[in-house]
Amino acid sequence: MNLRPLFLILLALSLSVSASAQTVTASAPAVPKASSASIAPSQRQAADVLIGSIYTAASFNQLIDQFLDAQLKTHQEIKPYEPEMRAFLTKYMGFEVIRPALAEAYAQKFTEAELRELTKFYQSPVGKKMAALLPEMMQTGGEIGQRLVKEHLPELQEAIAAKTSGTK
Template structure:
């Protein structure tokens, strides 16, 4: 029973990590991302520019490859997930595929860039250097994540000690005479 509960917890944690922003508060001054297809008015020229950038960046292929790569990494790191790999792949393809996300991704870019900026970025991503950047970006992102994880893991004992110390402070009896 404990093993099953732990597995469900690991799966839930993995899903929340994979989606990244779920449950997070928006950055100060930033509106939460809503489904672009539900947005009442979208400037079609701006939307077309955002879609042009996403296409120039080869986002559809990159997104599909990222799902597969993420699942492979998760199973390698946590072998107990192996029997669930295809279920997770099916779930992510249903909820994280290009067809599902493209309008929302376009909206995200529209919120951050003007039409002219989107056109400039798309022009860059159509150059040999831009194509290389689009190709290498997932690898760079993965390496950055691995670097961060490695630094945290390498200093986990320090974090645990800090957490224990803080927990002791928070649970220590308070002297009513001390402000």
């Protein structure tokens, strides 16, 4: 079996999960990156509380399941490996595995006061709704992106063909 599709799927999944985790920061202005050493323990704790307010293990792992299910529909050749893929993804990309690194990333981008303000939002009724709908909204966004790329793929193919024919 050609394992290239499997590796591409795992790479896409890691990017997808990373993108969903960064939804909160997507429109924020650039902030100088703090070094890990300069982050106070209370700031790390505030970031961890925020992560716990945004995600639950079930909702975070739902992102993985949705992505993997979509890939299995597209790449039938990997179907026999579904149990191994799910076990691998749960082991290395499950919420409890990723949570400390996510907290660190948020602590590097936000001040402790900002983290506490974000936590207040995610603990509010609308924030809880946002967190609950995040996996569904990420899936919807992915589907929209896939549809748009598919609709305009001939344009990319033409551009690649033009460049390829021009370099021969």
